[in-house]
Amino acid sequence: MTRLPMKDRFSLPDGMIYLDGNSLGPLPVGTAEKVQDVVQAQWGAHLIKGWNLDGWMAQPARVGNRIARLIGAPEGSVTMGDTLSVKVFQALSAALKMRPDRRVILSDSGNFPSDLYMAEGLIQQLGQGYELRIVAPEDVASAMTDDVAVAMITQVDYRTGRMHDMAQVTAAAHGAGAVMLWDLAHSAGAVPVDVAACNAEFSVGCTYKYLNGGPGAPAFIYARPDIVADIQPALAGWLGHDAPFAFETGYRPAAGIERMRVGTPPVIQMTALEHALGLWDEVDMAELRERSVALGELFIALVEEKCPELVLASPRDANQRGSQVSFASKNGYAVMQALIARDVIGDFRAPDIMRFGFTPLYIDEDDVRGAVDILADILATRSWDRPEYHQKRDVT
Amino acid sequence: MTRLPMKDRFSLPDGMIYLDGNSLGPLPVGTAEKVQDVVQAQWGAHLIKGWNLDGWMAQPARVGNRIARLIGAPEGSVTMGDTLSVKVFQALSAALKMRPDRRVILSDSGNFPSDLYMAEGLIQQLGQGYELRIVAPEDVASAMTDDVAVAMITQVDYRTGRMHDMAQVTAAAHGAGAVMLWDLAHSAGAVPVDVAACNAEFSVGCTYKYLNGGPGAPAFIYARPDIVADIQPALAGWLGHDAPFAFETGYRPAAGIERMRVGTPPVIQMTALEHALGLWDEVDMAELRERSVALGELFIALVEEKCPELVLASPRDANQRGSQVSFASKNGYAVMQALIARDVIGDFRAPDIMRFGFTPLYIDEDDVRGAVDILADILATRSWDRPEYHQKRDVT
Numbered sequence: 001m002t003r004l005p006m007k008d009r010f011s012l013p014d015g016m017i018y019l020d021g022n023s024l025g026p027l028p029v030g031t032a033e034k035v036q037d038v039v040q041a042q043w044g045a046h047l048i049k050g051w052n053l054d055g056w057m058a059q060p061a062r063v064g065n066r067i068a069r070l071i072g073a074p075e076g077s078v079t080m081g082d083t084l085s086v087k088v089f090q091a092l093s094a095a096l097k098m099r100p101d102r103r104v105i106l107s108d109s110g111n112f113p114s115d116l117y118m119a120e121g122l123i124q125q126l127g128q129g130y131e132l133r134i135v136a137p138e139d140v141a142s143a144m145t146d147d148v149a150v151a152m153i154t155q156v157d158y159r160t161g162r163m164h165d166m167a168q169v170t171a172a173a174h175g176a177g178a179v180m181l182w183d184l185a186h187s188a189g190a191v192p193v194d195v196a197a198c199n200a201e202f203s204v205g206c207t208y209k210y211l212n213g214g215p216g217a218p219a220f221i222y223a224r225p226d227i228v229a230d231i232q233p234a235l236a237g238w239l240g241h242d243a244p245f246a247f248e249t250g251y252r253p254a255a256g257i258e259r260m261r262v263g264t265p266p267v268i269q270m271t272a273l274e275h276a277l278g279l280w281d282e283v284d285m286a287e288l289r290e291r292s293v294a295l296g297e298l299f300i301a302l303v304e305e306k307c308p309e310l311v312l313a314s315p316r317d318a319n320q321r322g323s324q325v326s327f328a329s330k331n332g333y334a335v336m337q338a339l340i341a342r343d344v345i346g347d348f349r350a351p352d353i354m355r356f357g358f359t360p361l362y363i364d365e366d367d368v369r370g371a372v373d374i375l376a377d378i379l380a381t382r383s384w385d386r387p388e389y390h391q392k393r394d395v396t
Numbered sequence: 397m398t399r400l401p402m403k404d405r406f407s408l409p410d411g412m413i414y415l416d417g418n419s420l421g422p423l424p425v426g427t428a429e430k431v432q433d434v435v436q437a438q439w440g441a442h443l444i445k446g447w448n449l450d451g452w453m454a455q456p457a458r459v460g461n462r463i464a465r466l467i468g469a470p471e472g473s474v475t476m477g478d479t480l481s482v483k484v485f486q487a488l489s490a491a492l493k494m495r496p497d498r499r500v501i502l503s504d505s506g507n508f509p510s511d512l513y514m515a516e517g518l519i520q521q522l523g524q525g526y527e528l529r530i531v532a533p534e535d536v537a538s539a540m541t542d543d544v545a546v547a548m549i550t551q552v553d554y555r556t557g558r559m560h561d562m563a564q565v566t567a568a569a570h571g572a573g574a575v576m577l578w579d580l581a582h583s584a585g586a587v588p589v590d591v592a593a594c595n596a597e598f599s600v601g602c603t604y605k606y607l608n609g610g611p612g613a614p615a616f617i618y619a620r621p622d623i624v625a626d627i628q629p630a631l632a633g634w635l636g637h638d639a640p641f642a643f644e645t646g647y648r649p650a651a652g653i654e655r656m657r658v659g660t661p662p663v664i665q666m667t668a669l670e671h672a673l674g675l676w677d678e679v680d681m682a683e684l685r686e687r688s689v690a691l692g693e694l695f696i697a698l699v700e701e702k703c704p705e706l707v708l709a710s711p712r713d714a715n716q717r718g719s720q721v722s723f724a725s726k727n728g729y730a731v732m733q734a735l736i737a738r739d740v741i742g743d744f745r746a747p748d749i750m751r752f753g754f755t756p757l758y759i760d761e762d763d764v765r766g767a768v769d770i771l772a773d774i775l776a777t778r779s780w781d782r783p784e785y786h787q788k789r790d791v792t
Contacts, residue, residue, distance in 0.1 A: 082482065
């Protein structure tokens with residue numbers, strides 16, 4: 001194991017304090033070379049032969065096994081591809097099929113909107129009285145009534161960082177006879193996760209945040225090994241077929257999690273991701289969590305001391321928080337722009353949330369102190385109150 | 397316009413005759429540099445700011461407009477993302493919603509299996525009596541009965557190269573009141589396509605074949621501008637939302653084709669594709685088609701002269717053929733392995749098809765003659781009959 005931080009493993013711009021690894025992780029050192037290699041030495045030199053020669057066809061399973069280790073899933077239970085939204089759709093439609101007599105998808109208001117939209121699109125398509133029921137995050141366990149077919153919950157709230165207890169929520173879902181689907185977008189690589197221990201049926205997640213796979217890196221999907229053989233995939237693509245290259249007219253799903261593959265995998269992105277995941281062989285997740293909590297606690301203490309006008313929007317109890325801390329401010333958008341202009345990168349989430357991600361792989365206490373000093377200065381001098389910082393843009 | 401071929405624009409291995417651009421196009425010169433740039437200078441240096449600074453968010457629309465020019469679609473009517481199978485699913489489910497009183501998806505036995513599988517998965521999910529009706533390619537027009545909700549046809553048969561007349565088939569579909577969905581996987585960049593003229597509602601396609609976008613390059617989807625505002629997307633992802641960064645709880649589709657976006661786009665793959673599409677500014681599609689036909693005709697004549705044991709599996713009439721020529725042989729698999737061992741790259745499609753793609757961008761008459769000479773030698777000497785050439789692998 002390598003002691004954290006391991007800043008030299010990332011290509012971070014000089015002087016930048018990057019507290020946005022929960023939106024897009026930074027470039028790991030060596031990625032550019034790996035990508036160059038897949039483009040020039042594999043695609044360029046081997047062309048179609050790359051599928052075998054360079055292991056492209058097996059890559060989703062290989063990369064899936066790296067993800068499995070990070071989320072407590074057994075070997076061979078995770079595959080990669082598409083985007084998180086598509087993987088949510090696949091898991092959700094499979095989960096609904098497992099409870100044909102129930103009509104409710106339960107989620108919470110802290111879920112990422114895309115998950116809710118995908119549920120809405122699926123319901124619109126299915127008709128038949130399906131319903132998306134959205135409750136407050138703290139009410140999830142008590143809302144597990146016996147009409148709930150599937151509980152679809154994102155473990156860590158993208159705005160507040162509030163973290164659900166996976167074991168407890170899953171037990172409540174199972175107690176009500178519901179299927180459990182976890183979105184681990186802000187969990188994988190951020191906090192210790194054990195999907196096998198909590199016994200949830202499905203988990204999905206993205207890889208461009210804490211896992212540093214790069215912009216648009218493919219998503220992952222896990223299905224509990226004892227249920228996977230019964231899943232009838234809604235997105236029945238040829239690479240999820242038992243024999244894709246037999247080119248049969250009818251669909252026969254592959255034996256295991258491979259049935260959740262759909263089309264041709266994004267080999268170049270997958271290569272960047274595979275390299276990024278290699279870093280985790282050197283990381284002790286318990287140490288990572290401990291450092292993440294320490295950084296978050298320090299940030300909260302310093303902000304509350306030096307920026308009293310900001311209101312903590314994350315749980316104060318570190319056990320209920322993922323690896324981010326959020327503060328609310330009605331001037332949040334402009335303040336964040338002013339921070340970014342001074343090379344402290346976080347992001348803003350409507351309506352009033354400034355969020356800061358702490359990734360112990362490359363963030364240390366000096367970064368936290370530096371960020372808070374700049375934040376305090378921006379607030380004290382009101383330097384955020386400039387026209388250019390009020391100009392709305394879509395993303396940070 | 398640049399005269400064809402333009403071999404110097406591709407990084408092709410010395411001595412290789414690459415007749416498999418219809419499976420995976422070769423690496424365009426300059427792609428590696430563009431990919432290096434997006435990884436190092438954009439992701440590495442700008443991190444999350446790349447979404448605005450480097451135009452990542454607008455890339456699917458920008459690249460879509462390049463595709464639009466190649467398929468005769470108006471500006472702003474094509475977007476990019478996911479895989480072709482996912483785009484088939486989106487178009488197909490939208491098409492079914494347009495004919496709520498009909499239950500038949502019509503396709504043909506020459507369609508690529510993944511399209512048929514996706515239809516099967518969708519039907520399985522919908523229930524309600526939906527049916528996938530598969531007829532022989534030559535029977536498509538006459539099978540347009542008034543119970544057909546959508547005709548889902550791949551213009552060029554992946555095995556035989558048989559090419560449908562898009563205008564004629566679309567007219568037949570519309571005559572029966574059906575919605576038309578074209579899969580242009582083997583058409584875009586291979587033959588002149590005019591989706592606006594044929595008036596089809598939907599077209600989809602992939603970009604890693606004739607368009608040289610690289611392994612796993614994103615797919616495209618076109619919807620006719622007059623219908624797009626009525627589409628209720630089945631895959632209702634946040635990047636298809638009218639205001640993704642407002643993070644609203646409910647889904648409101650974007651105004652135009654952007655509603656067919658789903659999740660975060662694969663920026664690195666998209667960059668490789670965007671570069672590859674630049675080549676088409678220099679290509680005259682009429683000249684390309686003329687050269688493609690000439691190459692195919694020469695190949696057929698030479699193979700029939702020198703390899704009489706092979707049976708033409710493509711239409712003899714060039715007007716009914718895409719940009720590939722296939723020959724059938726019961727030893728096809730082993731013969732193709734022997735060809736590949738001698739650096740003539742085509743591929744095999746079960747049960748007995750050897751297919752050869754002709755891409756006039758980098759293939760000329762000398763390549764065709766060279767390939768046939770080697771093929772004739774392999775057959776004459778029976779050098780294909782070695783154990784290693786019978787060993788089955790998934791892909792070429």
